[in-house]
Amino acid sequence: MLVPVFLASSQGTEGLSAESFNPSLTSGSTSANFTSAGGYGVAIVGEPAHVGDNLLASILVSNHGSETGSVVLNLEDTINGVTVSGSEMEITSGSSREVSVAFTPEYNGSLAYRWWLTSLGAQVDTSLTGDFVVEVYQSQSIEASVESYDWSLDGGLSVDVSMALSPGRSRALLLEISKEHQGDSSLMQSFTVELDPGRRSVTIELGHPEADSLTIELIPISWATSAASINYTAISLVVPNPAPSASFVVALPEFPKEGESVLVEFSLSNDGNSATPAGKARLVLFPDYTILSETSIPSVPPKGSFSSVMEIPSWPDATVVEFDLVWMMGEESTTSFVSIESKVEDGGFELPFDAAPAIYGALAGIASILAARVTWRAVSSRTPSTEQGGLRAPREPRASRGEQAKREVSCPHCEQRLKVPANHLGGV
Template identity: 45%
Template structure:
């Protein structure tokens, strides 16, 4: 009896030990001799039965492998059951325990499907992996698990460099770059070019390139962008480069210089003859005859007499051979019968200006009177005529005396007119050629009522100031204002619209 009890106790201990081993052993660590189908619950007549298709085993694609590469492991799985089921492929790196899993794949009864999982080598050298196929409810054959190994090399290096840039008439900005890929596999990358302007960054171009090991030179044509610098970046597609790589490059860019003489400014004013204090709109046209783009800038309307900025606005960039029109509002028109203006266009480091003279209307002040002005005007006219008639009659009566005759009166009148002619002389305005009568012997300034300009008579003529330059632009000798006098028209007398001084403009001998 005692021996029977001891044998029963030993049997229970062995049974409990076997049960514990079954509980703690994970599915993917079972030995080669075990049958996964026996571990699945349920009736095999109503389930999916999965097994490896033939002796294909697991296949790995993407070798030779480099650290950071994405590889693919795949296996063919057949369903010999009578029910559909889903399976997935699982991988585990033996030394690190890193786990990889593929997507679940539905397999119909009698069908064979390839199931796959993406994975990457974890360390340089030999990498050992366990693999197994799992299912939510189907029976798994012992042929759907195992081990494999791959050899991994150091990640490949990539070196990206912006070599140079050049501005051309036809293509604008051309950028040259070089890319070096270390020995190994051919690689796909995205090259992204960006610009920085005014603190903001924006993308210019993006292209995909397949690189072979070695050096490759590439050129990019970017047109005429507004920028301060250019940046390029290489982005690997499906792989990772080494930490020693240079995957980006930066280079400051200088915009091409513009010729100010190839920039022109035109303006019209509405209304054409404004009054003091009135709002005036200037329609300004900016033309760029340069071979490069004029970047965004500003337009100013300046009162020439005191350099007051009457209006200012920002204008867009102007492409080569293009014209841009912008409206600028002068909120309060200055007073005067003729206003001298300067319209100035500033773009980058250069500027272009043009001077305009605008006639203005001078309004008479309105007087509010408590009577009808028209009636009062007629009354004044009638009274004036009465006075004139009375005066003529009185003079006729008072001047006829017994000793006075018609012949004496005529002689006195002729002598008076001759004396009057002798007292005045005729001269010509030096500005508009208007004929003027001035007192004989007058010395000093004379103001022309036609052009309102002043000039001197009766004084010795001052020697003319001569200003020379090698280009169309020269400076006023009095106020240093920049003036445009074309070379082909010189020598010519010129007049500064600001200080009104006249001088001789000549070409400087080369």
């Protein structure tokens, strides 16, 4: 087996001889002598191989010479005519080192390679050359997609990312998540994932970003994907915007009495596009802001509602009790005003107006009536002579006038007896 060696030129430069592949031929005497330190042949790292993979061919080489020398491992793709050479490796006298060369198959199928070692001014053993075959498969493909996302006020933005890798080797990838807001793009997160063939899902928490859309990108690390890969995806985001409202339904009893327990039924609605955070509902007395009752409220889904009952242990002393129904959701809240009439106790009476002016008015009316009656009596008791300014003659005493004598007669129609004037003539 022949391998190329470097020979000194007549001008003092050195190059690869095109006429001789005999490793025992060098220009002048040699002080370094390279032989295989292990088994014959090179070791291939990186199989099973796919198009675009980085492979490594290596061999352990010893220097049996008296001085330090350098050696290079070379590869040739005999089918496609591609040749690559590794880095120059320096080996001191009496020691061994691994000499390697990296190569990347650009075609799929069974690829045949020839390898050999070259050295500048040193002897290379004839065993340091050979051939090998690498089975190269098609490039693996990857796919990135967003299965779903959820953005709520209490939980923030959560994105479920799905990643798929076609059959073959496990692969390292860089997952990058970027956001776009008002035309500006910026990277939010970037981390490495180890992906086995098949599909894998991961949930990513992103808080509350100022973002109109997200992009997800899978970037292969030191390997190449097939042209059929879909390693980039983008989604538009809908910013959470709940629309809460609270309403009073009914109080039981409908007209509460002072001091009794009252149940207040209420309803909460969410007409927005995202769920409300869990929170509390309160009944707050107006206007002194005393908390009459409080209860916990779960998260209300979009276009959903929640109904419940709160108890007021002791109904306030007021004809009309006014309070606010307050729904608190984290930093947000909504309020509904409620007014309920109280029940009047039996035996009690309460005028719908101020009684003092009414009493004063009634007394004034009575006084006016009495004054009018006195005036009328005084006027009606006057005589004509008095009205003419004179005095009437005094009345004659009854005794001086004398009383007529009377006699008794029998009634012709009954048995009674009647008194008639003594001078009466005629029938009775």
